[in-house]
């Protein structure tokens with residue numbers, strides 16, 4: 444994962460729980476990276492260890508941490524200079540989700556170490572769609588719940604998301620039913 448992801452986790456923890464808590468989480472995760480460089484590639488294991496340590500220290504489940512991170516990521520990347528790129532990816536929640544692979548392709552042109560997941564929308568109706576999420580990474584589906592909730596806030600749209608298929612139950616990929624209604 445690019446350091447931008449670990450930097451976002453750090454900023455989420457520091458802004459909500461303070462520097463000291465972040466230091467404790469890094470210590471517990473046995474991560475002795477002083478400063479995460481956004482454009483540096485880091486082993487995914489570091490991100491998983493940070494989430495696991497945050498879960499223990501904060502008394503929240505890893506799924507709750509990843510869901511909160513997903514929501515935080517949408518706002519964080521917008522203020523970290525990717526706002527324009529995000530705005531070009533769609534004016535509504537369904538449009539943005541349909542364009543997510545193109546967004547990743549654009550980022551990947553400049554940052555070849557990007558290993559983005561792939562998102563596919565099917566059964567797109569007026570107020571609902573099925574989101575198919577395929578990734579080389581394991582265990583991040585709770586982050587998708589948060590990312591979609593973050594997009595609901597970005598597009599001022601009421602969103603209800605339910606995971607309908609999971610790789611944990613021997614399905615080939617994760618699938619989510621998303622029901623949305625612009626406010």
Ligand SMILES: O=C(O)CCCCN(CCc1ccccc1OCc1ccc(-c2ccc(Oc3ccccc3)cc2)cc1)Cc1ccc(C(=O)O)cc1
Nearest residue numbers: 444445447481482520525554557558559560578580583590
């Ligand atoms: O891998 C998985 O199975 C789950 C990954 C969940 C995180 N993705 C979230 C995608 C997303 C979903 C909904 C709404 C918005 C989303 O992201 C928008 C986005 C995507 C990528 C970036 C991005 C930009 C620069 C990056 O790297 C940098 C950063 C600074 C300087 C140079 C390179 C890395 C990611 C920014 C916004 C973004 C992403 C972040 C990092 C990577 C990667 O390092 O491979 C791949 C994807």
